[in-house]
Amino acid sequence: MANALLHVEGLTRRFGGVIAADSVTLEISAGEVHAVIGPNGAGKSTLVGLLAGEVASQEGTIRYDGGDITRLPVYRRSRLGLARSFQISSLFPDFTALDNVALAVQAHQGHSFHFWRDARREYELRKPAQAALEHAGLADRAGVRVHRLSHGEQRQLEIAMALATQPRLLLLDEPMAGMGPEESAQMVAMLRRLKGSMTILLIEHDMEAVFALADRISVLVYGRVIACGRPEDVRADPAVRKAYLGEKESERHGRPNA
Amino acid sequence: MLYFIEQCLNGVQLGMLLFLLAAGLTLVFGIMDLVNLAHGSLYMLGAYFAATFAAVTGSFVAGLALAVAASLLMGMVLELVAIRRLYGRGHLDHVLGTFGLILFFNELVRLVWGPAGLTLPLPREMLTAVQIIPGVHYPIYRLVIILATLGVAALLYLVVMRSRLGMLIRAGASNREMVGALGINIKLLYTLVFGLGAALAGFAGVMQAPILTVQIGMGENILILAFVVIIIGGIGSIRGAFVAALIVGLIDTLGRAFLPDLLRVALSTNAAQTLGPALSAMSIYVLMAAILVFRPEGLFPAASR
Amino acid sequence: MTGQIDPPLDSPLVAASRFRLTAGMALPVLLVAALALIPVYAAVTSDTFAITLFTRVLILAIGAVSLNLIMGYGGMVSFGHAAYLGIGGYAVGVLAKEGIGSGFVQWPLAIAASALFALGVGALSLRTRGVYFIMITLAFAQMIYYVAIGLDRYGGDDGLTIYKRSTFGSLIDLNNKTLFYYLCFGLLLASIYFIARLTNSRFGLAIRGARSNDRRMRAIGFPTFRYRLVCFVIAGALCGLAGVLLANHTNFVSPALMHWTRSGDLIVMVVLGGLGSLFGPLIGAVTFLLLEEGLSRVTQYPDLILGPLLLLVAIYVNGGIEGLIEGRRLG
Numbered sequence: 001m002a003n004a005l006l007h008v009e010g011l012t013r014r015f016g017g018v019i020a021a022d023s024v025t026l027e028i029s030a031g032e033v034h035a036v037i038g039p040n041g042a043g044k045s046t047l048v049g050l051l052a053g054e055v056a057s058q059e060g061t062i063r064y065d066g067g068d069i070t071r072l073p074v075y076r077r078s079r080l081g082l083a084r085s086f087q088i089s090s091l092f093p094d095f096t097a098l099d100n101v102a103l104a105v106q107a108h109q110g111h112s113f114h115f116w117r118d119a120r121r122e123y124e125l126r127k128p129a130q131a132a133l134e135h136a137g138l139a140d141r142a143g144v145r146v147h148r149l150s151h152g153e154q155r156q157l158e159i160a161m162a163l164a165t166q167p168r169l170l171l172l173d174e175p176m177a178g179m180g181p182e183e184s185a186q187m188v189a190m191l192r193r194l195k196g197s198m199t200i201l202l203i204e205h206d207m208e209a210v211f212a213l214a215d216r217i218s219v220l221v222y223g224r225v226i227a228c229g230r231p232e233d234v235r236a237d238p239a240v241r242k243a244y245l246g247e248k249e250s251e252r253h254g255r256p257n258a
Numbered sequence: 259m260l261y262f263i264e265q266c267l268n269g270v271q272l273g274m275l276l277f278l279l280a281a282g283l284t285l286v287f288g289i290m291d292l293v294n295l296a297h298g299s300l301y302m303l304g305a306y307f308a309a310t311f312a313a314v315t316g317s318f319v320a321g322l323a324l325a326v327a328a329s330l331l332m333g334m335v336l337e338l339v340a341i342r343r344l345y346g347r348g349h350l351d352h353v354l355g356t357f358g359l360i361l362f363f364n365e366l367v368r369l370v371w372g373p374a375g376l377t378l379p380l381p382r383e384m385l386t387a388v389q390i391i392p393g394v395h396y397p398i399y400r401l402v403i404i405l406a407t408l409g410v411a412a413l414l415y416l417v418v419m420r421s422r423l424g425m426l427i428r429a430g431a432s433n434r435e436m437v438g439a440l441g442i443n444i445k446l447l448y449t450l451v452f453g454l455g456a457a458l459a460g461f462a463g464v465m466q467a468p469i470l471t472v473q474i475g476m477g478e479n480i481l482i483l484a485f486v487v488i489i490i491g492g493i494g495s496i497r498g499a500f501v502a503a504l505i506v507g508l509i510d511t512l513g514r515a516f517l518p519d520l521l522r523v524a525l526s527t528n529a530a531q532t533l534g535p536a537l538s539a540m541s542i543y544v545l546m547a548a549i550l551v552f553r554p555e556g557l558f559p560a561a562s563r
Numbered sequence: 564m565t566g567q568i569d570p571p572l573d574s575p576l577v578a579a580s581r582f583r584l585t586a587g588m589a590l591p592v593l594l595v596a597a598l599a600l601i602p603v604y605a606a607v608t609s610d611t612f613a614i615t616l617f618t619r620v621l622i623l624a625i626g627a628v629s630l631n632l633i634m635g636y637g638g639m640v641s642f643g644h645a646a647y648l649g650i651g652g653y654a655v656g657v658l659a660k661e662g663i664g665s666g667f668v669q670w671p672l673a674i675a676a677s678a679l680f681a682l683g684v685g686a687l688s689l690r691t692r693g694v695y696f697i698m699i700t701l702a703f704a705q706m707i708y709y710v711a712i713g714l715d716r717y718g719g720d721d722g723l724t725i726y727k728r729s730t731f732g733s734l735i736d737l738n739n740k741t742l743f744y745y746l747c748f749g750l751l752l753a754s755i756y757f758i759a760r761l762t763n764s765r766f767g768l769a770i771r772g773a774r775s776n777d778r779r780m781r782a783i784g785f786p787t788f789r790y791r792l793v794c795f796v797i798a799g800a801l802c803g804l805a806g807v808l809l810a811n812h813t814n815f816v817s818p819a820l821m822h823w824t825r826s827g828d829l830i831v832m833v834v835l836g837g838l839g840s841l842f843g844p845l846i847g848a849v850t851f852l853l854l855e856e857g858l859s860r861v862t863q864y865p866d867l868i869l870g871p872l873l874l875l876v877a878i879y880v881n882g883g884i885e886g887l888i889e890g891r892r893l894g
Contacts, residue, residue, distance in 0.1 A: 052782065078784035090782070092775040103772050106765055107784035113793070114765040122765075165783055293694050343878045349694055350640050354834055355877030357827045362870025369864050478823065482705045485698040493694065539709035543702055547687050550699065554690045 004063075005030040005169055005199050011050055011060035020046035022223035023060065028169075033195055035202045035210045038220035039243065044203045045087065047220065048173045051201070052084040053077045064169065078107070083167030087174040087203075089154045091146045097157055098142040102129035104164035129164065136160035136190070152183045159190070169199045176206045188212055211235075219243070260394050265515045266508065271400050273507025274407035278462040279484040280491070280499040281414060282455030288494035289430045289451050290345060293352040296336075296359035297459055297484070298477025304329045304460025305467040305476065306367060309376040318381055318468075325464045326457055333456020337449045345448075364474050375473030378464070403465050410461060411500065418496065427451060483510070486542055490549050492556025502557060506542050513541030591842035594849065598748060602741045614740050615812075620852045621747040622808045627832040627844035628754045629801035634830070635839030636762050637794050638774030642697050643684070643704025644829050647677045647799045649711060649821030651806025656723040656816040666729030666737075670807055677803025678796050680707070685795035689788060704826055711818035722817025729811055737811055747808055751845070754801060759841055761797075770794050831873060 006028040013021040020043045028034045038044055049055035051062065053074040062070045069077055078084075092100050099120070105128045106112060106119065119125060133139050136156045141149060149157065159175055175191070176184045188209050194200065195213070204210050210217065210231075217234045219227040221243045227234055234240055279301060286294050307328045312321025336359075344355050380399055387395035418424035426447055430437045438444040463476075470476075487506050491498030517538035549556065598617065605613045626648055633639040654673030663669065688699045717723045728737040737743050761767045773780045773787040780787050810816045819825075828851065836847025854872075858865035 054778075073786075074781040075784050075786045078782060084782055086779075086782075090776060090779045092772055092779065094775055095772075099768075103768060103780070103785075104783045106768065107780075112765040112769040112785070112790065115767075116760050116764055118760075118763045119765045119768050120763060125765075161779075161783060287694065293697065340874060347877070349697065350634075350830075350834065350838075351877045353640065353642065353697060353827075354831065355874045357831070358870040358873025358877065360827075360870070361824075361866040361873070365864045365866035365870065369867065482702055482823070486702050489695060489698055489702070537710075537713075539713060540706050543706040546699070546702060550687045550690055554695075 004028065005032075005065060006051075006201070007063040008051070009061050009063070011047075011057050011062065013046055013050060013055060013057050019223050021050060021057070024050075024220070024223070024225055026218055026225065026228070028199060028201060030168075030199050031196055032215045033191075033200045033202060033213050035204060035214035035217045036220055037204065037207075037210060037217060041222075042220040043223040044220055045173070046223070048084065048087075048171055048203060051171055052082070075107075078165060078167075081166070081168035082171065083162040083165045083169070084171040085158050085162040085173055085175060087177055089158045091154060091157060091161070093147040094145065096143050096145050097133060097138055097149065097153075098126070098129055100146060100157060101132045101161055101164045102126060104161045105129050105132070108165050132160050132164040135163070137186075151178055152180075155179060155183075155187070159187075163194075167198065169201065170194075172200060172202045172204075174203055174205060176204060176209055184209060261515075262512075263391070263394050264396060265511055267396055267400065267404070269508035269511035270504060271403050271407075271507070272511055273504040274404055274411070275462045275466055276480070276483055276487050276507055277411060277500050277503035278407055278458045279480060280487040280503055281411075281496055282458040283484055284488055284491075284494055284496060284499050285427070285451055286455045287488075289427060290448055292341065292344060293349050293356065294341070294455075295353060295356035295481065296363065297455065298479075298481035299360055299363035300329055300333060300336075300456045300459040300477070301463040301480065302367065302474070302477040303332060303363065304463030305378065305472040306371055306376060307460070308464040308467055309378045309472050310371075312378055318378070318384075321378070322461075322464050326461050329460025329463075330453045330457040332460075334449050334453035336456070337452040341452060342445070342448065360478065363477075367474050373474065375471060378467040378472055380468045384468075399468060403469075406465060407462070410458070414458070414496070423450070483542070486546050488556075489546055490556060492559040495556070495558040498556055498558030506545070509545055510542050514538045517541065590846065594842070594846065595752070598849075602744050606741075611740065614744050616852075616856060618740075618744050618747055618812055619809075620849055621744070621751050622805050622812060623829070623832065623852060624845045624848035625747075625751050625754050625808070626802050626805040626829055627836070627848045628751070628758060629798040629805065630829050631833045631836075631839065631844040632758055632761070632801070633795055633798045634833055635837075635843070636767065636774065637770045637791060639689070639791065639795065640693075640697050640830070641700040641795075641798075642823065642826050642830065643700035643702075644798075644802055645821050645823070645825035646684075646704040646707045647681065647802035648806035648809060648825065649707065649816070649818070650677045650680055651803035652810035652816035652820055653711065653717070653723070653806075654803075655729060655807050655810040656725050657717055659725050659727060659729075660717060660723065664727050664730050666731045669729050670804075673807045674800050674803045677806070678800040681796045681799025682792070685792045685799075689791050689795065701823055701826070704821060704823060708818050708821045708823070711821060718817065720818060722815055722819070725810055725814045725816065728814065729807075743812070747812075750804070750808070755841060755845070766790065766793070835876065 004027045006026070008024055008026040011021050011024040012019070022043075024043075024047060026034075026036075036044060036047065046055060050057050053069075053072060053076075057070060060070070061068055064077070064080065064082060067080075069080065069082075072080075092103065095103075102119075102125045105125050109124065130139070130142065133142050136159060138153060138156055138160065141153060146154065146157065155175065155178070159172070162170060162172075172191075176187055179187065184206060191200065191202075191209075191213055200213075202210070202213065214231055216229060217227075217231055218225050219234060219237075219240050226243060227237045227240045229237075279297065282300075283294065283297050286292050286297075304325050308321040308325035310321075311324040311328075312318050315321060315324070340355070340359065344352050384399040384402065385397060387397050388401070390396050390401070416424075418427055426437065426442055430444070430447060430451075437447070483506065487499055487502045490506065491500075491502030521537065598621070601613055601617045605611055626644070629647075630641065630644045633641055651673045654676045655669045658664075658669045658672065684700065684703045688696055688703065691699060711717075712720050731737070735742060735746065737746070762771065769780070769785055769787070769790045773785070773791060777787055806820070809820070832847035832851045833844055834847065835850050836843030836845065854869065855865065858868055862868070
């Protein structure tokens with residue numbers, strides 16, 4: 001495939017007797033929104049972990065932008081433009097929203113061995129952070145500490161942080177987890193605005209969002225990719241219907257399981 | 259060569275004592291997620307109790323039995339009064355709190371028994387050496403230590419692996435909320451586990467008393483060794499503690515016995531004399547550092563917590 | 564172009580980088596003022612013991628400040644920090660014994676030695692977290708303690724007397740108690756100021772972020788290990804300076820300086836004062852050392868009270884003394 005930004009080949013990971021990723025092969029081209037769906041336990045979290053670099057693969061390769069990143073540590077992948085958002089918001093609770101995003105900005109401005117200047121007064125950090133918050137609709141919550149933000153605001157901040165690292169490939173791990181229908185719609189609108197300027201790998205349960213956004217969909221069942229193609233084709237695929245879509249009609253709004 | 263075998267046996271003996279301490283520590287940490295620095299104090303109290311009870315009853319064995327019982331009791335009381343209020347708090351709070359307990363117990367011992375140490379004499383027969391292999395004479399008592407601690411280790415294994423209490427202990431280590439939800443009296447379980455750890459520590463303290471020491475602060479020195487054992491063996495793993503304890507015991511003993519001489523061969527006498535004792539004390543820390551480089555989780559890591 | 568985007572008002576540690584008079588600032592200000600006046604008090608009342616006692620307080624406060632950097636801001640609970648007091652002290656002692664009495668040589672070497680040891684210990688220990696880290700730092704400190712005991716040439720277990728304090732030519736005479744007091748006082752304030760700037764710099768935010776959520780830090784692109792290591796080294800070096808001062812103060816250095824209970828004392832000072840607060844370590848050092856001093860005058864068995872007191876603090880107090888005063892909890 002021309003313009004493949006991410007090329008995953010034969011990625012495998014076992015945990016004891018359980019095979020969480022079974023020779024996963026994926027290709028994502030630049031500018032694409034590629035969704036990965038699958039029933040609970042299909043191995044989606046493991047896949048994200050493998051791509052982000054938190055989990056080491058036992059077999060297979062990951063090629064990003066032409067280079068082999070299979071053995072690269074997490075922070076290096078981020079430096080290369082691979083950003084990741086967490087399914088359960090992973091923020092800095094005792095810092096403000098602005099501080100949170102500013103850290104993401106700081107991470108990508110060279111090294112941090114600067115010991116004297118007050119980083120909270122640094123224009124190069126605060127301006128892009130402020131902009132990222134505006135973009136996420138959180139500008140008026142800039143000075144609020146994270147533990148006082150609402151769940152939805154935290155989810156938005158979660159994405160804003162990933163975006164602040166100016167990624168080329170964005171790994172979104174169930175961004176709509178725990179969101180009500182209105183918030184989900186807002187998130188979908190925001191993601192739609194990103195389409196084209198960024199490549200997105202979207203892991204999601206919320207089928208409305210998936211079909212609204214995805215250019216292509218891969219279906220993961222028991223760690224294996226059983227189908228991959230355009231949304232219409234995947235929807236019609238009998239194997240997919242059988243394994244997944246039939247049970248999932250009731251989860252359209254992606255309400256969390258307790 | 260014979261000296262080497264003797265030192266090896268000494269190493270095993272030290273290892274077994276360390277195992278008893280490390281087992282108690284790792285049980286408490288594995289099940290209650292509690293860092294107990296005062297574990298060494300329980301070891302010390304065991305020795306002091308034994309010295310007193312043995313002097314009163316005139317019998318070493320009676321002293322031992324009473325001391326272990328007292329340690330068990332002491333452990334449970336301590337858990338009820340102080341330790342249980344630390345559950346669920348951060349490890350730093352545990353460190354701070356149990357550090358306070360160390361200070362308290364050291365001072366208490368000084369108050370009750372005075373600043374000079376005590377002695378725990380053995381029945382005369384125990385002190386004679388016996389020929390175990392042609393040419394190798396080894397003191398009976400040290401053999402007793404090895405066998406007794408092995409016995410206790412076997413007993414511990416049976417309790418943890420084969421008894422109902424042990425099953426609860428292992429379940430509690432994996433998932434304490436679940437065990438509580440099943441209606442098991444978690445509080446009682448914790449008290450028992452802590453008491454068990456205290457009894458093990460007390461027993462170790464009594465056993466080493468006749469050959470090593472009964473003095474204030476003895477707990478801290480060996481506690482750090484026990485920590486090293488746990489680090490090398492892997493936190494939460496009793497099997498790891500056993501293997502690591504033997505390794506640490508052997509390396510420390512053999513290091514102290516042979517390194518100074520080895521160094522004298524390799525370096526000048528002056529350097530060897532300066533560095534010898536220091537380096538031989540360091541040998542287990544070097545081992546620990548090596549483990550940290552190659553296998554930071556330890557040799558037999560239990561499920562990560 | 565450096566514009567001014569003001570730090571949000573309820574951002575932590577605003578009080579540190581901008582002067583804001585609140586109730587919480589009153590205690591540190593009063594304390595610093597009181598400490599500045601100790602030599603005056605001593606001169607007036609001819610109580611030279613006060614200077615001796617409070618010099619020690621100032622020096623150990625520097626140690627506590629350095630520990631607070633890694634513990635309070637960095638989230639690394641080190642139970643082996645007293646090792647640096649010893650290394651700094653022994654560097655001075657050893658050099659003095661070997662005929663090198665100049666402070667210009669001793670002090671930089673002592674700090675460098677501390678930094679080097681911290682580098683070694685940190686590189687190994689920082690691969691671990693939580694309980695492991697506590698135990699490992701403890702073990703390494705114990706190791707260096709035994710090394711010191713084994714150094715017969717430098718006194719071994721009995722310790723090493725330092726007959727002459729470090730000389731700085733005509734710059735300053737450390738034998739003058741009052742001058743030495745103010746030197747320590749100045750270095751303490753300088754340390755606190757240094758920490759204030761450090762913790763709000765890019766480096767400081769990286770450290771604090773790593774404490775808050777290390778996983779996320781790595782996910783956004785920070786190689787957190789190296790920042791923690793550098794932080795650890797800085798703390799070790801600063802504590803080495805405290806060791807240098809202590810050796811000069813007592814004209815003596817011994818392995819007991821590095822005993823793990825000394826490391827415990829430092830932890831107590833930091834926690835008592837309030838983890839991760841700027842003046843907390845000073846408040847904690849003053850409180851702890853005065854308490855220790857006071858208790859030992861009242862009873863022959865001070866730890867019978869001190870021990871349970873620490874336990875109570877561990878159980879009931881969140882945020883240390885500073886937290887108590889401000890009525891807030893950290894984080």
